[in-house]
Amino acid sequence: MSGTTHNLKRMYRFDLTTRLVAKLKQEEAVIGGIGHSNFDLWAAGHRPQNFYMLGSMGLAIPIAMGVALAQPARKTFALEGDGSLLMELGCLTTVAAQAPKNLIIILFDNGIYQITGGQPTPGLHADYVAIARACGLTTAAWAADEVEFERMLDNALATDGPHFIGCKLDSQGPKAQTERDPAQIRDRFMRGMGTKKNRTLG
Template sequence: MYSRCFDTKERCSSVIRRSDAIIKVMESVDEEDLVVSTTGMISRELFYNADRPANFYMLGSMGLASSLGLGLCLKNPMKKVFILEGDGSSLMSLGAIPLISACHPNNLIHVIFDNQCYESTGGQPSISVDVDISEIARASGYNVTCRITALEEIDHALYEYQNVDGPILLLIECNHESSHDVPRVSHTPVAIRDMFKGAFNQTY
């Protein structure tokens, strides 16, 4: 299933702040759902706005969130897994997208916040201005791919596809605005592991 869902705009004209988009996505995450976030500002904003034991913050491991998320899906198919990463992270391990598709995890929601740059390292431009990651996911065989250009469309998409088998990819066009005063994740890697392990094994 492929859906553009909404009229597209030039990506550089997006009015969505990534932190607002993260909050919107997390409003649709249930208590038992697992969340994996990439290193950098995405993990920092997730930690600041919606810290929970079932969040796994990938500290210092750029590009590996999607691979870890896939492994979690396969190991625990009864729990929904959200992968939160940026365009730079996704492009860094682009082979994960066809691998995810080949494994057919019906419990995976892959969210890419595309601001066309490597924000955490100084805002250098990424190639997502010319390369459409959602089209790569569609061609690879994701069950649903959707490009989102307005904040309210996040609720619409997550509601529309809540009972649809994955893998599902939501590419959210974001602007370059972020709150650089957002604190770093204060949990140690060991604490993140232990809290997440408990959440992973928790039954409801």
């Protein structure tokens, strides 16, 4: 685990997302942030415990925190982009203050607004792991490469959080595009969370 951004490998978001999904055996919740963060979650294979955002940029971590508070026994992941996190940096202080043990934040940092044409974010000189630590998430760390990312995931799944895993991304685009039907996304997620139990017709 690294506390600095020196020598971090730039990784492929779809590959990291696939590695994450492969480790989920306990119906863990995953909240995919807007844009390519949730596109690759969708592309990695739909699970009923996935929630795909369609707007409300910056709210993947708060949504995941709400799920984590409602179901303390369920590990809950937020997949958030660096541009999105910049929109709602203050939420890291709320996470640190409430410290939900079952919350795991994965930051996908490509340094750009990829979905709008690749413009650099103003966070050119920002170290998001350092920011998370300074907000009180003291175990926040960068994943140096894919092997370490998997090791950090194993640790996050096995131990109390909140955890924050930073990943530097390469410039590859998403593998697919999420089906945009918010009412259906919400309904499926609630069934995945066990809060809606009746069978669907047809």
